Each structure stands twice: as structure tokens, then as C-alpha cells.
Amino acid sequence: MSVVTAPEQAFTVEAVDYQAALPHLRAVRDAVFVQEQGVPRELEWDELDPLCHHVLARDMQGQPIGTGRLTPEHRIGRMAVLPDWRGRGVGDALLLALIDTARTLGWHDLSLHAQVSAYGFYARHGFLPYGDRFVEAGIDHQSMRRLLDATNAVETHDAAIAALLGIIGTARRELWIYSRELDPGLLDQADVLAALRRFATQRGVAHILLQDALAPQSAHAPLIGLSQRLPSAFLLRAIEEPVDRAYAAAFIANDRGGWYFRPLGHRPEGEARIDQPARAKQLQNVFEPVWERARPCSEYRTLGI
Structure with a gap:
């Protein structure tokens, strides 16, 4: 027993x-x-x-x-x-x-x-x-x-929200988010924003890569406002290299082996798992060289919304 x-x-x-x-x-x-x-x-x-x-x-x-x-x-x-x-x-x-x-x-x-x-x-x-x-x-x-x-299949919008809550909620100190334009319909949902806020206030750091920095700015994406209030917790960079902008997928991974991968970044469908460090590390390895080539989203720091 x-x-x-x-x-x-x-x-x-x-x-x-x-x-x-x-x-x-x-x-x-x-x-x-x-x-x-x-x-x-x-x-x-x-x-x-x-x-x-x-x-x-x-x-x-x-x-x-x-x-x-x-x-x-x-x-x-x-x-x-x-x-x-x-x-x-x-x-x-x-x-x-x-x-x-x-x-x-x-x-x-x-x-x-x-x-x-x-x-x-x-x-x-x-x-x-x-x-x-x-x-x-x-x-x-x-x-x-x-x-x-x-691996668990993510087939609906509700499942996508749950997958995000799982990856954010089980993160220890770091998140890596590869997004097209802050994923409207996902990263702007109240439950997801609350989970990100809890993660940040527990000294977590989210690295966020965007293919399009203008669209979320124009849409007044709430995650931008959250990043302004907690600037040390949310680090955003915009992708500019053509080879990097051609990447079709989107994903989130954490430092405890959790990940949620979407083959088409504008769609919620994909796969997720909270306990596979090897796959999470693989996604981190995809993320990091693009992060190094990307530029900081300095325009977000002074945006009034």
C-alpha cells in the first residue's frame, strides 16, 4: 500500500x-x-x-x-x-x-x-x-x-484552452511561446491570462516570439497590457528573418516537460502532453536560435491601452 x-x-x-x-x-x-x-x-x-x-x-x-x-x-x-x-x-x-x-x-x-x-x-x-x-x-x-x-490530441477550442492551462500551470520558472500574433481566441482568454498572471507573480519568465507584432498592438491584445505591468516576467520579441517567418507552426513549452504544439499556427488543433521533457526540450531548441535573431518589441513598452 x-x-x-x-x-x-x-x-x-x-x-x-x-x-x-x-x-x-x-x-x-x-x-x-x-x-x-x-x-x-x-x-x-x-x-x-x-x-x-x-x-x-x-x-x-x-x-x-x-x-x-x-x-x-x-x-x-x-x-x-x-x-x-x-x-x-x-x-x-x-x-x-x-x-x-x-x-x-x-x-x-x-x-x-x-x-x-x-x-x-x-x-x-x-x-x-x-x-x-x-x-x-x-x-x-x-x-x-x-x-x-x-500524446493527447487537441481537437477543439475548449481543449486548446485546457492544454494551455496545463502547460502554464505546471511550469516551474520558464515558458517558451512561439505565436503568430498572440493567438487571439487563446492567449486573450480570461482563464489563460489569469494563469499567466499567477505564473508571472511566482517569479516565472515567459519568452514570447511573434511573427506579427503589429496585429496584437492594433487589437489591444490584453497580454500586452499584462506585459507592461510585469515587464520582467514577459519578454516579447518580433521575428524579422524571412526564413523564420516561414515557420507555419505555433507552440508553448515549459521547463517541466510540458508542451502543446499546433502544426498550423492559426488553428487550435494539435497535440499536448504535460510530462515529456525530451519533446519540450526539442521545441525549446527550435525556439532559442529564432529568439536570438529576433528583435525586442520595444514599441510595446510605451503603448497606452
């Missing part, structure tokens, strides 16, 4: 036997789903529970604080964290434990029904949306999925 310990947060996460851990699982799930969210108890507890793989988070006194499960259909569910423990890494640890369990079982894919309020959380862990939103137990949900140890 594997145990994940986070001393700085004073909790543990472990895989548990369903019957033995049932009182602890019930304490968390009833508190979160039944009492807090108003889910009927008969919907919360189902016939799949005894067949699932369960993980449980406990504080250092052994009291339950979070749960999650894997169903036989390779679906993550019943992710719950008690209110006092939210925002302290418990949800991340639970999800990582479930992903590790799936890998141990030899599973190659995972899916889940995310509450819309938790959409960004799952996107940060490499899950991409598919299908329309729906209501389950009176709560708006979005289906999401992730291939484990494989």
Missing part, C-alpha cells in the same frame, strides 16, 4: 481497502457531496464503490480529509476535500495518487466528469475536455480525459 507524505502540509495520501476505510470515506463524501453540495445520499453511494480503487487523505492525527476513486471503467470520481483543507495541495496529491495507481494497473487512459468549478484543476493535470457540458446530481459537469504516457 503506497503512501504519499507531504510534511509541509501535514497530511498523507494512501490507497485503501474499501470496506476497511468505509467510515472514513463516508465521513468526507457525506460532508462534501451530501451536506455541502446537496447531492442525494442514494446518488452519492452506488454499486460501483466496492469495485473501485480508493485513495484517502488523512491529517497527521489520522482523521480523514479527502477522498478519490478509480472505477473499473478507468474513470476518476468522488474527488472530495474537506473545506478547511482546500488550497493546501490535498486535491493535487489525491489526483496524482490515482494517476499512479492507474499506471500501476497498466491503464493507458483516464476519464472523469469534472464539476465545472474544478475544470482548471484537472486541466493543470493534463486532462482535456470533450463533449458538451451536462448536469449531474444538479451540478454542471464537463467530461475530460487524459492518455497516460502518450
